[in-house]
Amino acid sequence: xxxxxxxxxxxxxxxxxxxxxxxxxxxxxxxxxxxxxxxxxxxxxxxxxxxxxxxxxxxxxxxxxxxxxxxxxxxxxxxxxxxxxxxxxxxxxxxxxxxxxxxxxxxxxxxxxxxxxxxxxxxxxxxxxxxxxxxxxxxxxxxxxxxxxxxxxxxxxxxxxxxxxxxxxxxxxxxxxxxxxxxxxxxxxxxxxxxxxxxxxxxxxxxxxxxxxxxxxxxxxxxxxxxxxxxxxxxxxxxxxxxxxxxxxxxxxxxxxxxxxxxxxxxxxxxxxxxxxxxxxxxxxxxxxxxxxxxxxxxxxxxxxxxxxxxxxxxxxxxxxxxxxxxxxxxxxxxxxxxxxxxxxxxxxxxxxxxxxxxxxxxxxxxxxxxxxxxxxxxxxxxxxxxxxxxxxxxxxxxxxxxxxxxxxxxxx
Amino acid sequence: xxxxxxxxxxxxxxxxxxxxxxxxxxxxxxxxxxxxxxxxxxxxxxxxxxxxxxxxxxxxxxxxxxxxxxxxxxxxxxxxxxxxxxxxxxxxxxxxxxxxxxxxxxxxxxxxxxxxxxxxxxxxxxxxxxxxxxxxxxxxxxxxxxxxxxxxxxxxxxxxxxxxxxxxxxxxxxxxxxxxxxxxxxxxxxxxxxxxxxxxxxxxxxxxxxxxxxxxxxxxxxxxxxxxxxxxxxxxxxxxxxxxxxxxxxxxxxxxxxxxxxxxxxxxxxxxxxxxxxxxxxxxxxxxxxxxxxxxxxxxxxxxxxxxxxxxxxxxxxxxxxxxxxxxxxxxxxxxxxxxxxxxxxxxxxxxxxxxxxxxxxxxxxxxxxxxxxxxxxxxxxxxxxxxxxxxxxxxxxxxxxxxxxxxxxxxxxx
Numbered sequence: 003x004x005x006x007x008x009x010x011x012x013x014x015x016x017x018x019x020x021x022x023x024x025x026x027x028x029x030x031x032x033x034x035x036x037x038x039x040x041x042x043x044x045x046x047x048x049x050x051x052x053x054x055x056x057x058x059x060x061x062x063x064x065x066x067x068x069x070x071x072x073x074x075x076x077x078x079x080x081x082x083x084x085x086x087x088x089x090x091x092x093x094x095x096x097x098x099x100x101x102x103x104x105x106x107x108x109x110x111x112x113x114x115x116x117x118x119x120x121x122x123x124x125x126x127x128x129x130x131x132x133x134x135x136x137x138x139x140x141x142x143x144x145x146x147x148x149x150x151x152x153x154x155x156x157x158x159x160x161x162x163x164x165x166x167x168x169x170x171x172x173x174x175x176x177x178x179x180x181x182x183x184x185x186x187x188x189x190x191x192x193x194x195x196x197x198x199x200x201x202x203x204x205x206x207x208x209x210x211x212x213x214x215x216x217x218x219x220x221x222x223x224x225x226x227x228x229x230x231x232x233x234x235x236x237x238x239x240x241x242x243x244x245x246x247x248x249x250x251x252x253x254x255x256x257x258x259x260x261x262x263x264x265x266x267x268x269x270x271x272x273x274x275x276x277x278x279x280x281x282x283x284x285x286x287x288x289x290x291x292x293x294x295x296x297x298x299x300x301x302x303x304x305x306x307x308x309x310x311x312x313x314x315x316x317x318x319x320x321x322x323x324x325x326x327x328x329x330x331x332x333x334x335x336x337x338x339x340x341x342x343x344x345x346x347x348x349x350x351x352x353x354x355x356x357x358x359x360x361x362x363x364x365x366x367x368x369x370x371x372x373x374x375x376x377x378x379x380x381x382x383x384x385x386x387x388x389x390x391x392x393x394x395x396x397x398x399x400x401x402x403x404x405x406x407x408x409x410x411x412x413x414x415x
Numbered sequence: 416x417x418x419x420x421x422x423x424x425x426x427x428x429x430x431x432x433x434x435x436x437x438x439x440x441x442x443x444x445x446x447x448x449x450x451x452x453x454x455x456x457x458x459x460x461x462x463x464x465x466x467x468x469x470x471x472x473x474x475x476x477x478x479x480x481x482x483x484x485x486x487x488x489x490x491x492x493x494x495x496x497x498x499x500x501x502x503x504x505x506x507x508x509x510x511x512x513x514x515x516x517x518x519x520x521x522x523x524x525x526x527x528x529x530x531x532x533x534x535x536x537x538x539x540x541x542x543x544x545x546x547x548x549x550x551x552x553x554x555x556x557x558x559x560x561x562x563x564x565x566x567x568x569x570x571x572x573x574x575x576x577x578x579x580x581x582x583x584x585x586x587x588x589x590x591x592x593x594x595x596x597x598x599x600x601x602x603x604x605x606x607x608x609x610x611x612x613x614x615x616x617x618x619x620x621x622x623x624x625x626x627x628x629x630x631x632x633x634x635x636x637x638x639x640x641x642x643x644x645x646x647x648x649x650x651x652x653x654x655x656x657x658x659x660x661x662x663x664x665x666x667x668x669x670x671x672x673x674x675x676x677x678x679x680x681x682x683x684x685x686x687x688x689x690x691x692x693x694x695x696x697x698x699x700x701x702x703x704x705x706x707x708x709x710x711x712x713x714x715x716x717x718x719x720x721x722x723x724x725x726x727x728x729x730x731x732x733x734x735x736x737x738x739x740x741x742x743x744x745x746x747x748x749x750x751x752x753x754x755x756x757x758x759x760x761x762x763x764x765x766x767x768x769x770x771x772x773x774x775x776x777x778x779x780x781x782x783x784x785x786x787x788x789x790x791x792x793x794x795x796x797x798x799x800x801x802x803x804x805x806x807x808x809x810x811x812x813x814x815x816x817x818x819x820x821x822x823x824x825x826x827x828x829x830x
Contacts, residue, residue, distance in 0.1 A: 271811070
């Protein structure tokens, strides 16, 4: 498409690429449409920030600029980076759709020339010959109405390309023209992931294991605009370095959607030792969960987390029955969000595949050794009784040490 | 941190004379042994010398040695040759069964099972609880369809020395009664250079060997195949190795293999005595650790002579072998869980399972394997590390020692 830019005839070729204050350098410009809620004034800053971070998270070295006007965000980049930027836009929550756009001066002749350039490109790409022009005139000082502009552009294009046919009901492609501070022209758009920009809905602490569920839970909260800090509990030597590397990889994949994610790696072996020492075998799993909740709740206080996020799905395993959840949830002073609670495993797996975490989650390094899964765990525990067992652990000092010795990985791979 | 290598059964540290030989032959005798010119003849001479040395080492004729890329290729090419002979329009097309054991290396066990999809069948005889395959059990598994019996000489995970001579005798008696030949193969990869190996006295028709288990380089091994056995080797090429294994010969590897094997066999008795002392030291040291098990228990007593002193299997159930290997590694000791070649989870406990160990005990197995340069000090350090590190891990994994104590501490219970 870059080459098509260069080949575009006339004044359009000279004006089409002059993105925001970029001088004579050729720049590719993306016009980004974002969700309704993002239009709210106080979210716009977070949205633009999220967009920038999302692109940077994947492309640390890339040079680009983001600016926004009413209802639209524009991203300009070097033409050679356009595919990478498009990839980043495609997974930035809050983006409804995006497309490459031409920006020209706000006069009808420039609009005509740019229209010819774009139509020529769409024809060359084999997109078909039935088209329509859609015009939005946000800047009402423009001397023609939207309808008049559409008619004029239609006439010019048919004169220039005799094969073209106007079809307002079933076009092969739509040429969109927006008259704003400048005139913007663009063709077919790519879908964004919708949702809310990450960071616009506060910060959650994600309990991230190496399994299939928890990365999906994190992704779902990021989709609703939540910034994430992930917490991984490892138990050397019972769990391996490879299991830890796998979780780092999963956090890295989540970072593609939730830019800025950090991963806290916590040594939980002393906690495990205390539980095994004090607890009845059938309570081990639940108490371990409870300690994780307690730990994360304490950590959230230090890190500004507003809630816990887990991958629990009702009834999936013994520690995820409503009675078990009632108990483990008691240990968190913050709300515990469980976005997968009503999902079946198959549904979770299909999301995991879509977001690219499934294959990594499926690697065979167990996150928790079989050694610590009692053969007959409690399924319908009594919360009050479990709470007494928990209190008997006297675990707070051990948790405090674990927080103090925790490692934080700021840019997981 | 000084590393202590106790995983010789996976791969032995290379012996310098063997590697020097490989380098020298690579640099000087680079001709293709099939070429008729001087350089080719020189390479062919070196290759034939190596073949003769190796033949002498295992008590065979040079023409009975086929150089291969290693133990796995020796095993699989022999099994696949059965396919060539009996199934794929070979000389003698008929039903064919392989009788083997449940404790073979994957390149026999899994390959034999795999042949099942190609119209062959396979019986895997299980060992007794002491790790030994009963010759009578093998004899009982024979039938009219049986064309090949493969029983390893030294088991790579437990070190059990199988009664291959007796098994070969029983198979031969059966096949003579039926008037139909059954090829008898043994995987001798863990035996070469460690216990006396004479293919003649074993009475086998074929045997597999690998260089890197005896201090030679990787990528070279050998298949012994008796003169009067005519298998249907499947690979076809330039006719090298008398048409049994095509491909330009690895002359340097073969020469290095011969040097390494020769060295080991010369010092076999001395090395064996030293390894036996190490094994005894290991076993008695392990016994001082709570929960330690030796697999099979009988090798620490009356069956001691039936085990290779170079390989010891032990465990600390319920700690999984994986955890013990990880802890050992953190302290600089290289050991293994079972066989280094079985990385597939499902297959990891095939050998201990087949001996009747429960799954949790089977998962606890570690393998400690030693070699001629392993010292008593290394074994002592290893034992000291285990004595220090294992008990706390056992406490964690076994849970609270006395339920009454915690019950009292946690106050009244609803039940």
